Amino acid sequence: MVDSHTPVPINNSSQTMPTHPIVTRAKAGIFKPLERMNCHVTTTSPLSRSYVHALRDPIGKESMLDEYNALITNGTWVLVPRPANVNVVRSMWLFKHKFSADGSLSRFKARLVANGCVQHQGIDCDETFSPVVKPATIRTVLSFTKVCLYMHDPRDPNFIALKRIFCYVRGTLDYGLQLHVSSTAQLSAYTDADWAGSHVTRRSTSGHCVFFGNNLLSWSAKRHVTLSRSSAEAEYRGVANVVAETVWIRNLLCELHTPLFTATLVYCDNFNAVYMSANPVQHQRTKHIETDIHFVRDFVVSGQIRVLHVLSRFQYADIFTKGLPTALFIEFRSSLNVRRSPAHTEGEY
Structure with missing residues (x-):
């Protein structure tokens, strides 16, 4: 007599088993190149994610004070009462590292700008166009661009040509387009x-x-x-x-x-x-x-x-x-x- 709670063994002889061996990359001799990294300590402050984080950093706080003092000194804003039923565009801080030509850190720049995400099209902002003045519209002086092509690698003939141009300009200061x-x-x-x-x-x-x-x-x-x-x-x-x-x-x-x-x-x-x-x-x-x-x-x-x-x-x-x-x-x-x-x-x- 078999107990109903006794598990019945399952015959797996009818199932198909894999006959090919498993080949891994290690068995095939394929290995990824070992990446070696050098770690070093830097004294450059990381970019601040918000003005709260920047206030906790002495360098970030100093850059914010420089930007604020520049706005006060230049008088770029006027304090007015808040109008009723008008969308107020709030400000936000942007932080950026400025580097010199040799790659060294020049300064930690902070800018106070308007938050464009809260502006309304046609009310707070609109499409602008800055026209580019063509030389034919207003008269400009002749430029010596041919000499400027050689300023990255000047030679003696280029310096001689430049001196000739300077002599010509000096001798024709009273010449103009009439x-x-x-x-x-x-x-x-x-x-x-x-x-x-x-x-x-x-x-x-x-x-x-x-x-x-x-x-x-x-x-x-x-x-x-x-x-x-x-x-x-x-x-x-x-x-x-x-x-x-x-x-x-x-x-x-x-x-x-x-x-x-x-x-x-x-x-x-x-x-x-x-x-x-x-x-x-x-x-x-x-x-x-x-x-x-x-x-x-x-x-x-x-x-x-x-x-x-x-x-x-x-x-x-x-x-x-x-x-x-x-x-x-x-x-x-x-x-x-x-x-x-x-x-x-x-x-x-």
Whole structure:
């Protein structure tokens, strides 16, 4: 007689047992590299998580006092009664370590800022826009950016060139850009590029100048961000850059209620670049600059731009891309309306 509470043995002979051995990484000889770490003691205070934690740290408390005293000294706030039914934007503290160029700790910075999480869109804050002033909008002085390219590793020829620039600036302090009343409202531009002018990267530099009548409005001399495989390609990239600038000026004149009804004349001294602006057929050699080609050609077809050839003798943009003989440089400088100021206005501005 079998007791009902006695467990009945289970026959496991019918179950399938694994027949393959278990292979672990240790059996296969696979081991992770042992990471060794060095611990050191630092005296830098950790960043505070809150102002309560910062008040307990002498360095954090000192930085908060510096920020508070700066706000009191500069008078950046005015104490006013709290208005009724108005959302009050509270303040919060931000803490940050500022390091020197060598990686050492410079200071422990604390800033008191507004808590943006409690602001209401359209009431406490709104979308802002900070316009960027273009050089063509206000007249600026010419900058010598070509010399600045070599300031990270200057050589003797660079210092000699810098001294020549300083001598030129000292001797032309009374020279400036002059604007005169012009009888024509023609917008014209000159563009030029040197092919593989950089001896380090072999990138080209393009320069252009834009005239409204006889007055110089805009100029530029920039290194290309990509390499050009031919002089025609380098010149055409310069054409595309000056077309973009002239289109912007045309739109600016429309906003000033002075629209232009004639095409902008863009002068280039490269026949191939002029040909590509008017030729509707794509070639294998111009597929990689197809974007610039279509950009210029659309404005040519619409009648807003005309790309014409000009002799190198009258290519005023050469002054932005290469060194010129003294006589030709002085002539081109005068053509850009950079002349000596009249004696009766010198020193008044």
